[in-house]
Amino acid sequence: MRPVAIVGAGMIPFGRRDDDNLMDMLAYASLNALDDAGLGDKGVNAVYVANMGAGMLNHQMSVASALVDRLSLQPAAAESIENGPASGGSAIKNGLLAVASGYYDLVLVVGGEKMRDVSGWRATDFVASMTHPTAEYIYGITLPGMAGMFTRLYMQKYGVTREHLVQVAIKNQEMGALNPYAHVESRITHEGIVDSWHSRVNNPPVADPLRLYDVCPVSDGAAAVILAPLDLAKQFKKTPIVIAGFGQATDTHSLQEREDPTDLKAVTLAAQQAFEMAKMKPSDIHVAELHDAFTILEIAESEHVGFFKKGEGAKALEQGKTKFGGQIPINVSGGLKARGHPVGATGVAQVVDIVWQLRHELPKDRQVQNAVNGLTVNFGGFGNNVLSFVLRRGEK
Amino acid sequence: MPIDLELESVLRPPEVPMVPYPPKVVTLANGKQMVVREITREDVPRVLEAVRPITTYERDYYDIVASRVYAELLGWYRWRIVNEFVLIAQIDGMLVGLVNSRMLNAKTGMSLHTLTTDRGLRIGSHMFAAKMEHHIEYLKQEEVLIVAESPIGFRRWMIEYGLEPTNIPHELGGALSFRLSKELYFATKDRLVVGDRPVPKELLDKAMEDIIVVDEKTVAQKICGVKGR
Amino acid sequence: MKKKIEIVAFKCKKCGKLHFPFHDRCLACKSREFDQVAPQGNAKLITFSQIFNLPWGFDNRFLFVGVAEFENGVKAMGQIAANAPEELKLGMTLKPTWDVVRVISGENVYGLKFEPM
Numbered sequence: 034m035r036p037v038a039i040v041g042a043g044m045i046p047f048g049r050r051d052d053d054n055l056m057d058m059l060a061y062a063s064l065n066a067l068d069d070a071g072l073g074d075k076g077v078n079a080v081y082v083a084n085m086g087a088g089m090l091n092h093q094m095s096v097a098s099a100l101v102d103r104l105s106l107q108p109a110a111a112e113s114i115e116n117g118p119a120s121g122g123s124a125i126k127n128g129l130l131a132v133a134s135g136y137y138d139l140v141l142v143v144g145g146e147k148m149r150d151v152s153g154w155r156a157t158d159f160v161a162s163m164t165h166p167t168a169e170y171i172y173g174i175t176l177p178g179m180a181g182m183f184t185r186l187y188m189q190k191y192g193v194t195r196e197h198l199v200q201v202a203i204k205n206q207e208m209g210a211l212n213p214y215a216h217v218e219s220r221i222t223h224e225g226i227v228d229s230w231h232s233r234v235n236n237p238p239v240a241d242p243l244r245l246y247d248v249c250p251v252s253d254g255a256a257a258v259i260l261a262p263l264d265l266a267k268q269f270k271k272t273p274i275v276i277a278g279f280g281q282a283t284d285t286h287s288l289q290e291r292e293d294p295t296d297l298k299a300v301t302l303a304a305q306q307a308f309e310m311a312k313m314k315p316s317d318i319h320v321a322e323l324h325d326a327f328t329i330l331e332i333a334e335s336e337h338v339g340f341f342k343k344g345e346g347a348k349a350l351e352q353g354k355t356k357f358g359g360q361i362p363i364n365v366s367g368g369l370k371a372r373g374h375p376v377g378a379t380g381v382a383q384v385v386d387i388v389w390q391l392r393h394e395l396p397k398d399r400q401v402q403n404a405v406n407g408l409t410v411n412f413g414g415f416g417n418n419v420l421s422f423v424l425r426r427g428e429k
Numbered sequence: 430m431p432i433d434l435e436l437e438s439v440l441r442p443p444e445v446p447m448v449p450y451p452p453k454v455v456t457l458a459n460g461k462q463m464v465v466r467e468i469t470r471e472d473v474p475r476v477l478e479a480v481r482p483i484t485t486y487e488r489d490y491y492d493i494v495a496s497r498v499y500a501e502l503l504g505w506y507r508w509r510i511v512n513e514f515v516l517i518a519q520i521d522g523m524l525v526g527l528v529n530s531r532m533l534n535a536k537t538g539m540s541l542h543t544l545t546t547d548r549g550l551r552i553g554s555h556m557f558a559a560k561m562e563h564h565i566e567y568l569k570q571e572e573v574l575i576v577a578e579s580p581i582g583f584r585r586w587m588i589e590y591g592l593e594p595t596n597i598p599h600e601l602g603g604a605l606s607f608r609l610s611k612e613l614y615f616a617t618k619d620r621l622v623v624g625d626r627p628v629p630k631e632l633l634d635k636a637m638e639d640i641i642v643v644d645e646k647t648v649a650q651k652i653c654g655v656k657g658r
Numbered sequence: 659m660k661k662k663i664e665i666v667a668f669k670c671k672k673c674g675k676l677h678f679p680f681h682d683r684c685l686a687c688k689s690r691e692f693d694q695v696a697p698q699g700n701a702k703l704i705t706f707s708q709i710f711n712l713p714w715g716f717d718n719r720f721l722f723v724g725v726a727e728f729e730n731g732v733k734a735m736g737q738i739a740a741n742a743p744e745e746l747k748l749g750m751t752l753k754p755t756w757d758v759v760r761v762i763s764g765e766n767v768y769g770l771k772f773e774p775m
Contacts, residue, residue: 049654051488061658149654152580158713168665168679171760171767172737173712173721181707182725189748219549222460231623234558235458235551241708241743246458250549253654287679289725289733294705588719 034133038266038273038427041070041259042388047373048216050253055084055091055147060103062255062378063143067104070259071270077259078137079110083124083144084377085117089159091147100143110137117163118326119413120144121256121380122281122420128260129276138262144382145255146375156251160376163414165286177248179288179415180327181240186295187329188242191344195242197351199227201328202246204356205364209371211398214382216252216373247328252373256382266427273427274388277313277406280306281420288415297337299419300410304338307408311423315339318361318423319404320390322383324412325368331355334410335363338421362401365390380411384422391426442511445532450516450563453624454632457520457550464519464628464636465559472640473506476517479524479546479642488653490579491544497601498542501529513541516559518552523641526552528560530573538564538573539600543582546648557586558622565614573614574599574606590617661756665770667732668692676731699729701752701772708743715760726752726772736770751775 043065045058053061059082067073082097093099097111116123121144128140148156157175164170164179187193202221209215226236226246236244266273282302288294308314315338323338325331332346340361341349349355355363366372366386369379387407389395404426411420452466468476480502483495504510510531518526526545533539540560545552564573575592576599577583586592592607599606628636643651667678672689683690706724722738724746737759740746752772759769 045658051653065658152584152714154584154712154714157711158715161713165679169735171762171769172723172735173709173716173760174723174735175709175711175713177711178707178709178723181709182705182723185707185748186705217549219459221458225456225458225460229456231456232458234554234621234623235456237620237710238708239710243707285685287735289704289735290677290685294725588717591719 035135036263036275037129037132037260038263038275039258039384039388039424040261040266040269040271040273041066041072042257042385043067043069044214044256044382044385045254046214047252047254047375047378047382049149051149053147053253055087055093055096055145056099056103058147058253058255059096059100059143059145062145062257063100063104063141066141066143066257066259069271072259076106077109077139077141079128079131079140080106081124081128081140081142082111082113083120083142083381084113085115085120085146086148086159086376089162090151090156106141116418117413118324118374118376119380119411119418119420120377121382122409122411122422123380125258125381125384125422126279126281126420129279132260132262138265140260141257142260142381143255143257144378144380146377147253148251148375149253153251168287175240176415177240177243177327180329181243182288183294183415184242184327184329187333190295191347193329193332193347197332197347198243198247198328199223200350201325201331202226202370205325205331205368205370208357208365208399209367211396212367212372215367215371216250216254217367217371221246243327243329249326249369249374252375254373254375254378254382256378256385258381258384258388263427272392272429274391275425275427276422277425278307278309278311278423279421280304280310281418282306284417286414286417297333297416297419299416300334300337300412300421303419303421304408304410307421307423308339311425313406313423318406318408320365320387320401321361321363321408321410322366322368322386323363323410324379324383325364325370326374326412328370330412331363331368334412338408338410357399357401365399365401380409380420383409383411384424387424391424441508444512445535447512447514447532448567450514450559450567451626452628452633452636453559453626454628455555455624457552459550461520462632463525463552463555464632465516465556465624466519466633466636468515468517470506473502475640475642476515476524476527477502479648480544482645482648483544483546483652486649486652489581491652493578494542494544498527498529498544501541514563516556516563517640518545518556519636519640522635522639523643526556528556530560530564532568532570533574536571538568538570540573540575541601546643547651554585554621555623559624561609561614562622565611571611573609575609576601576604576606589621661768663697663754663756663770664768665697665734667695667697669695678732678734695730695732697728697730697732697734697754700775701726701728701754703746703748703750703752703772704733705748706738706746708740715762722746724772726754728754734770736772738772738774740774745774
């Protein structure tokens with residue numbers, strides 16, 4: 034296995050992109066990454082496309098072949114990778130292994146999702162189709178519903194309160210407002226979503242105890258990275274960012290079959306593997322992008338990856354340890370909560386945001402000073418397939 | 430344009446007097462204060478400036494809604510619609526949404542449209558609620574007939590309020606109306622209708638001073654989403 | 659007419675671990691032989707959520723969905739008959755019934771519906 038670096042990264046603004054179809058978005062993000070790597074008119078050996086729902090949402094299959102054609106990358110090898118909301122992480126992992134093995138030198142990984150082609154309730158149904166077809170889906174369970182059930186247990190066991198969830202939402206939307214790639218541009222205030230009696234309309238329950246502002250938006254978007262062996266990375270113009278470690282683990286399909294349903298075992302294992310491979314520990318990380326599809330998940334994941342002990346994530350949040358400028362800034366991009374969650378794009382977008390952080394190329398109000406090591410967690414299903422990456426700033 | 434006053438008096442539908450809607454202020458999720466108030470006929474040309482560009486946006490049936498709103502407001506301005514009222518929402522004077530509706534007769538209201546130019550802050554929900562509040566609480570009507578032109582509208586109004594289906598064709602294209610009865614309104618009011626009165630003087634003065642129309646590019650982005658690579 | 663509860667759990671013949679839904683191999687010992695076990699008695703509420711913004715196919719404003727554990731240890735998801743979260747408490751006893759939980763492609767789909775006792 035040879036070390037692999039990210040030599041190009043690109044994204045397009047997330048949100049509702051009425052003028053673009055899925056292929057447009059994948060192409061734009063790919064071109065941004067190719068240009069960022071200085072590969073403008075050159076080819077790559079292989080293309081991995083992360084996408085969860087083109088078949089259901091956009092009535093299109095074989096998107097990787099279609100993308101190669103859009104970008105005139107023939108005869109590059111190409112495949113689409115579907116692994117639910119963890120598709121992005123999976124595609125990066127597969128690209129990474131292909132380069133690490135020595136088989137390919139240059140790989141384009143792009144993740145994208147066009148979710149706003151369908152109505153909100155179709156999109157909800159599409160995401161719910163990940164649940165167990167006969168033991169869960171038939172009951173009308175949704176992913177927010179799963180998260181609501183999880184939140185109720187987490188609150189009971191660890192004393193997490195609504196106020197903690199509100200703090201995650203305010204923090205991430207505050208940062209998202211600074212991010213030109215974020216779907217949600219608006220800051221929210223405590224008064225507007227909690228204190229004022231008007232908040233009963235502004236912030237209604239979505240999946241009790243979760244409310245509207247606890248849940249990420251449904252977005253369109255795409256993000257891409259270019260992978261190359263570290264020893265070739267010096268040929269590229271930007272500071273290489275090394276994929277120092279990765280991990281992936283799975284857990285039971287149904288929440289009720291987990292011995293302790295508040296224990297996100299796959300998150301713990303994926304992060305442990307990533308840290309072990311990188312020869313790092315949680316305290317070595319300077320900035321993290323955690324999969325906050327629901328506010329509770331940022332708190333729970335911050336504990337499961339080892340930043341804080343179980344049950345102490347909420348306290349750390351209260352103390353400001355996870356905010357920009359804190360001990361371990363989490364979701365400086367705004368996270369899924371504000372950047373948005375085009376499911377196939379998310380795992381790649383998290384890595385792109387960390388690449389920008391580690392290259393020190395973000396504006397001052399979002400750049401974590403001297404960040405060298407970063408972590409991502411990409412959470413599929415309701416924690417039944419999780420990927421984690423540890424990234425390290427390389428030498429120019 | 431010379432007006433044949435005699436003929437005009439025939440063409441102008443007779444109106445029943447309508448009590449005014451008392452303005453209210455709503456605190457939005459972003460902490461901004463949104464003033465909801467009724468406008469007069471004289472305000473219509475300015476509001477039409479905001480509606481005009483939206484008539485071309487296909488997204489979520491905005492084109493149909495805006496075209497119809499344009500015609501309804503013009504109809505009201507030129508005395509061709511009877512018993513219409515228009516409520517607008519303003520943040521720092523900026524127009525962010527409007528609703529219009531009319532009294533079919535003393536008992537029944539005919540809900541026309543809800544149009545917002547800022548999304549993601551539940552402005553549409555607040556404004557629809559204000560419209561129902563006016564029909565039931567101030568105009569003292571027994572029921573309001575409602576249809577939705579977009580799936581979003583259907584989901585918001587029919588499901589959130591639990592409206593009753595009827596066999597009564599609605600004025601908007603003849604689709605069968607859903608009914609919000611007075612009883613249903615009061616049963617859902619606690620959950621769906623908010624706002625403080627009176628509006629503090631400086632806030633109301635600011636709103637009354639001018640109806641500021643957002644530039645077309647910003648509105649297009651709010652409604653049709655982001656562009657750019 | 660009251661309908662019989664049709665779900666069935668799977669008890670590993672080798673190590674005794676109880677599974678629901680079905681797995682081809684035991685989660686614990688990987689054995690492939692199971693005894694079918696019907697859920698017994700009432701159920702204890704483990705967790706729940708009142709879900710709004712329901713997926714395509716539901717016209718109601720909200721649904722209560724939760725996970726409960728039967729007296730013989732079978733755990734399963736089901737809909738819960740309730741109108742407000744305050745009516746439910748974790749650990750409370752629920753009476754299981756078998757009823758229409760969803761209509762898919764025009765066909766009634768039956769599943770667990772729990773009633774608070």
